[in-house]
Amino acid sequence: MPRTIALAYSGGLDTSIIVPWLREQYPGARVVCVAADIGQGEELIGVHEKAIASGADECHILDLREEFVRDFAFPTLRAGAIYNRTYLLGTAIARPLIARAQVEVARRVGADALAHGCTGKGNDQVRFELTYMAFAPELEVIAPWRVWNIRSREDALQYAAEHRVAVTATKEKLFSRDRNLWHISHEGGNLEDPASAPVESMFMLTVDPREAPDTPEEIVIGFEAGTPVSVNGEALGAVALLERLNTIGGRHGVGRADIVEDRLVGMKSRGVYETPGGTILYAAHSELEQLVLDRRTLDAKDLIAPRYAALVYEGRWWTTERDAYDAFVNVTQARVTGSVTMRLYKGSCRVVGRTSAHSLYDEATVTFGEDNVYQQSDAAGFIRLFGLPQRVAAMKGRTAVE
Numbered sequence: 232m233p234r235t236i237a238l239a240y241s242g243g244l245d246t247s248i249i250v251p252w253l254r255e256q257y258p259g260a261r262v263v264c265v266a267a268d269i270g271q272g273e274e275l276i277g278v279h280e281k282a283i284a285s286g287a288d289e290c291h292i293l294d295l296r297e298e299f300v301r302d303f304a305f306p307t308l309r310a311g312a313i314y315n316r317t318y319l320l321g322t323a324i325a326r327p328l329i330a331r332a333q334v335e336v337a338r339r340v341g342a343d344a345l346a347h348g349c350t351g352k353g354n355d356q357v358r359f360e361l362t363y364m365a366f367a368p369e370l371e372v373i374a375p376w377r378v379w380n381i382r383s384r385e386d387a388l389q390y391a392a393e394h395r396v397a398v399t400a401t402k403e404k405l406f407s408r409d410r411n412l413w414h415i416s417h418e419g420g421n422l423e424d425p426a427s428a429p430v431e432s433m434f435m436l437t438v439d440p441r442e443a444p445d446t447p448e449e450i451v452i453g454f455e456a457g458t459p460v461s462v463n464g465e466a467l468g469a470v471a472l473l474e475r476l477n478t479i480g481g482r483h484g485v486g487r488a489d490i491v492e493d494r495l496v497g498m499k500s501r502g503v504y505e506t507p508g509g510t511i512l513y514a515a516h517s518e519l520e521q522l523v524l525d526r527r528t529l530d531a532k533d534l535i536a537p538r539y540a541a542l543v544y545e546g547r548w549w550t551t552e553r554d555a556y557d558a559f560v561n562v563t564q565a566r567v568t569g570s571v572t573m574r575l576y577k578g579s580c581r582v583v584g585r586t587s588a589h590s591l592y593d594e595a596t597v598t599f600g601e602d603n604v605y606q607q608s609d610a611a612g613f614i615r616l617f618g619l620p621q622r623v624a625a626m627k628g629r630t631a632v633e
Contacts, residue, residue: 232257232260233257233260233342233343233344233371233373234259234260234261234343235260235261235263235337235340235341235342235343235344236253236257236260236261236262236263236342236343236344236345236346236373237263237265237333237334237336237337237340237342237344237345237346238250238253238262238263238264238265238287238345238346238347238348239265239267239329239330239333239345239346239347239348239359240264240265240266240278240282240287240290240348241266241271241274241278241348242266242274242275242277242278242281242282243348243398243400244384244387244388244391244398244399244400245348245350245376245387246264246348247281247285247391247396247397247398248285248381248387248390248391248394248396248398249346249348249375250262250264250282250285250286250287250396251285251286251394251396252375252379252390253346253373253375254286260344261288261289261340262286262287262288263287263288263289263290263291263336263337263340263342264282264287264289264290264291265290265291265293265332265333265336265337266278266279266282266290266291266292266293267292267293267295267325267328267329267332267333268292268293268294268295268296269295269296269299269325269328269329269411269412270296270299270410270411270412270413270470271410271411272410274410275292278290278292279292281397284397285394285396285397289340291336293332293336295328295329295332296412296470297468297469297470298328299324299325299328299411299412299413300412300413300469300470300473301469302328303324303325303327303328303548304324304412304413304469304473304509305458305459305469306557306560307320307324307539307543308457308459308509308512308513308516309457309458309516309560309564309567310535310536310539310540310556310557310560311513311516311517311520311532311533311536311539312536312537312539312540312543313513313536313537313540314492314537314540314541314543314544315490315492315493317488317490318488318490318492318502318504318544319413319414319488319504319506319509319510319513320540320543320544321409321411321413321414321415321416321504321506321509322354322355322409322411322414322416323354323358323543323544323546324413324543324548325409325411325413326355326358326359326362326546327358327361327362327546327548327549329359330347330358330359330362330363330366331362331365331366331549333345333347333359334362334363334366334367334370337367337370338367342370343370343371344370344371344372344373345363345367345370345371345372345373346372346373346374346375347359347360347372347373347374348375348376349374349376350376351374351376351377352494352496352498353494353496354494354495354496354544354545354546356374356376356377357495357496357545357546358545358546358548359546360372360374360546361546361547361548361549362546362548362549365549365550366549384400384407384419387400388400406418406419406420406422406433407419408435410435412470412473412474412477413473413506413508413509414436414486414504414505414506414509415435415436415504415505416502416503416504417429417433417434417502417503417504417505418500418501418502418503420433422501422502422503423501425491425501429489429503433503434487434505435505436477436481436486436505436507437480437481437484437485437486437487437505437507438481438482438483438484439484440483440484440487440577440578440579441484441577442484443482443483443484443576443577443578444482444483444577447574447575447576448479448483448574448575448576449572449573449574449575449583450462450463450476450479450511450572450573450575451463451464451570451571451572451573452476452511452512452515452570452571452573453466453569453570454515454516454519454567454568454569454570454571455568456564456565456566456567456568457516457520457560457563457564457567457568458564459472459512459515459516460472461570462475462476462479472508473508473509473512474508475508476507476508476511476512477507477508479507479508479511479575480507480508480510480511480575480580481505481507483575483576483577483578483580484577484578485507485510485511485575485578485579485580486504486505486506486507486508486509486510486511486580487503487504487505487578488503488504488505488506489501489503490502490503490504495544495545495546510580511573511575511580514573514580514581514582515571515573515582516567516571518571518582518585519567519569519570519571519585519587520532520563520567522569522585522587522590522591522592523566523567523568523569523587523589523590523591524563524566524567524591525591528563531559531563532559532560532563535556535559535560538556539553539556539560542556566587566589567587567589568587568588568589569585569586569587569588569589569590570585570586570587571584571585572584572585
């Protein structure tokens with residue numbers, strides 16, 4: 232029987248009812264809540280008081296915003312990691328950081344058990360528990376959603392009412408959300424029908440693209456070694472830069488994604504994501520890479536990117552595999568320094584200019600005008616050698632299958 236339990240706490244419906252449940256199931260145990268500030272904003276207002284009122288002995292609120300953007304979001308951006316072709320991994324990149332911080336608090340308070348509020352159907356249970364295994368394999372793990380009799384959000388609301396736990400969710404407001412500096416996700420409600428369009432009132436970070444300004448806005452994003460460092464010439468820290476781009480992108484309706492994704496546990500699920508700043512950064516970063524990296528390096532990086540995305544999605548952040556990928560990515564990013572001009576307009580985000588001291592673009596070589604650099608007659612020999620396999624095959628009577 233654990234004596235002290237460290238609970239990953241958000242103040243939402245699930246973790247709010249876990250506090251009294253832990254009290255019931257483990258009489259006499261101390262419940263220590265650990266809340267991570269990774270950019271939820273007003274959602275964290277009153278979290279400490281709420282945790283104590285629901286029965287927690289302590290509540291630790293940790294400011295992890297800078298570390299989250301600098302050490303998790305931006306490395307994933309530099310890797311070009313995108314899951315299922317669309318998802319920019321906003322929830323997935325946060326879980327290893329939160330879980331490690333939870334373990335650190337557990338160590339300080341002498342906890343002998345870790346608890347989380349992840350559903351048994353989702354990915355987050357894996358992400359949290361793989362981190363627990365990496366940093367505290369000896370601690371007991373308590374996952375209420377896998378053992379209790381609560382089977383739905385409606386059940387959870389009833390339990391909260393019976394135990395007088397204050398929650399903001401209602402039977403009419405059943406969207407499950409996850410918010411941080413990188414994005415906000417929406418699941419549940421009418422989204423469980425993949426044919427049902429999202430209701431406009433659901434969105435929180437972005438305006439309806441149809442209602443966005445009628446005049447396009449151009450912004451210039453500066454990068455150093457693949458990391459974004461400035462907006463419109465103003466040097467900004469990681470958090471301030473992302474907040475600035477979230478505001479700019481949000482007012483133009485940039486960054487909405489409606490995805491049916493493949494969960495790690497085997498099922499398909501639907502989520503709607505708002506990632507305004509991240510969407511802008513991915514587009515700009517990719518274009519700067521296209522300018523400064525050679526074709527074979529880009530090809531190699533494109534092979535690594537989906538593997539990196541799968542690693543992040545599956546919660547395998549604290550592994551030698553990621554260290555190896557990061558070592559490769561760091562080499563590729565050494566010359567990804569320069570600026571990219573983006574045009575934002577009614578939900579769209581387009582590159583309209585790019586510049587770098589490391590550019591491999593040579594106007595004198597590619598010009599359609601007269602030049603003294605490229606001898607066009609050389610192309611004949613190149614084509615003969617490049618097409619030699621096809622030529623030999625044809626001479627041997629082996630033609631392509633028609």
